[in-house]
Amino acid sequence: AQRVTQPEKLLSVFKGAPVELKCNYSYSGSPELFWYVQYSRQRLQLLLRHISRESIKGFTADLNKGETSFHLKKPFAQEEDSAMYYCALSRPGANSKLTFGKGITLSVRP
């Protein structure tokens, strides 16, 4: 069975501080990993996916197959980063569903 674990519910940091949102997964094979973000009063939207290897809004995430982790990082948090973040996993292929973690609230204080 596939599972995504986000061990923390809330992370509160000051503006300019580094951020790391943890995500661990359980999957037998090579999954696709994603981070989704939900800003206040907005719909859930894709932030980044591991196969893109992009940096979006200053965020990066590296897939560590040995540790089965996909932590989301940003060196300098901004107030506009305050949101709910969800890590998600799917098996490769078009006919696949996403399995989400419980999410973490990031609060960036001025």
Add this chain to the structure above:
Amino acid sequence: DTGVSQNPRHKITKRGQNVTFRCDPISEHNRLYWYRQTLGQGPEFLTYFQNEAQLEKSRLLSDRFSAERPKGSFSTLEIQRTEQGDSAMYLCASRVSTGELFFGEGSRLTVL
């Protein structure tokens, strides 16, 4: 707004009543998903359509739940004989092939 559209946005009903939610995906998206999200949880998969065919259903989808996608366009999710445990946000999402999954704003159900 040409994104995924869901209605109604909020529904309050009494236990035992039937409710129906509608989802209009982005027009060229052939894959449509329904998820349910309860407080403190991430979205949980309910069911998935490719065009008009329902290809997968979660065990969460009891016999009281039915989803359709006639003609491969909009989709409906009906809950019969609602229970208080059905109170949740029901999310619809769509995409093409392996592309990005786009979510709607959700339909919040409150069962009294």
